[in-house]
Amino acid sequence: MTSTPREYTAPGMALRTAAILFIFVIAFTALLSAVYQWTRPTIEASALAEKMKLLNEVLPASDYDNALLTDTLSLPPTAELGLTEASTLYRARKGGQPAALIFEAVAPDGYAGRIRLLIAIRADGSVAGVRVTQHKETPGLGDYIEPKKDKNKANPWITQFNGLALATTPAKEWRVRKDGGRIEYHAGATVTPRAVARAVHQAVLWADIRRDQLFAEGSTQ
Structure with missing residues (x-):
């Protein structure tokens, strides 16, 4: 009795899907990290500017x-x-x-x-x-x-x-x-x-x- 192709291909498809998802997660994480590193200087500069603005409200910069x-x-x-x-x-x-x-x-x-x-x-x-x-x-x-x-x-x-x-x-x-x-x-x-x-x-x-x-x-x- 010959087995159907489905019995052999289903595990392979599952592995391929898992691999694709894994690659997607890695790529997405790398993208987020790159975006964070790219925007980090701007975010930090903005935070420092806000802090200085508040400090200068209680004590003039002059x-x-x-x-x-x-x-x-x-x-x-x-x-x-x-x-x-x-x-x-x-x-x-x-x-x-x-x-x-x-x-x-x-x-x-x-x-x-x-x-x-x-x-x-x-x-x-x-x-x-x-x-x-x-x-x-x-x-x-x-x-x-x-x-x-x-x-x-x-x-x-x-x-x-x-x-x-x-x-x-x-x-x-x-x-x-x-x-x-x-x-x-x-x-x-x-x-x-x-x-x-x-x-x-x-x-x-x-x-x-x-x-x-x-x-x-x-x-x-």
């Missing part, structure tokens, strides 16, 4: 002349700043002299949770700028802490901290007006600005104690 992205310190989790993970501190200098420190802080007690901040503090102890980088505050009520969502484009709420310093601003004034301080707030949304004001004040206190050490540590200047 206020420093060093390579900000390389003059850094790695900070461990820092309870005083509300940080439960490591972060990066940037040191701005001008003419070789300390100009400002830029670092992250977190207000843990926002209305809807944690509010992440980027803060720049000048060498003289004054606040150069503050920006909210992440939050989940109620849209239309507490999200005015973010400049792009603040209806006051001329003087966004977050710019109230610019220029404040421990030497010229008593501790009680680092609060919203409802609590006897100087920080304005929107009616019906006190929790959010109160949390930010408290976090900024704490960050200024933290930097004031460590300023000289932070500028000197690991410095090649």
Whole structure:
């Protein structure tokens, strides 16, 4: 009795199909890798540009002349700043002299949770700028802490901290007006600005104690 061709050709077809699929996967993976390598410089350059844009929002580029992205310190989790993970501190200098420190802080007690901040503090102890980088505050009520969502484009709420310093601003004034301080707030949304004001004040206190050490540590200047 003679076997049919199907009994001999089916395994061969399966092997050929598997081989084709294997070659396709290899080729597709190689193509993806090539595309990634080709676009990687552009992606990295874009990421660096975005980072510099944010840093320059809290500290004008004219206020420093060093390579900000390389003059850094790695900070461990820092309870005083509300940080439960490591972060990066940037040191701005001008003419070789300390100009400002830029670092992250977190207000843990926002209305809807944690509010992440980027803060720049000048060498003289004054606040150069503050920006909210992440939050989940109620849209239309507490999200005015973010400049792009603040209806006051001329003087966004977050710019109230610019220029404040421990030497010229008593501790009680680092609060919203409802609590006897100087920080304005929107009616019906006190929790959010109160949390930010408290976090900024704490960050200024933290930097004031460590300023000289932070500028000197690991410095090649």
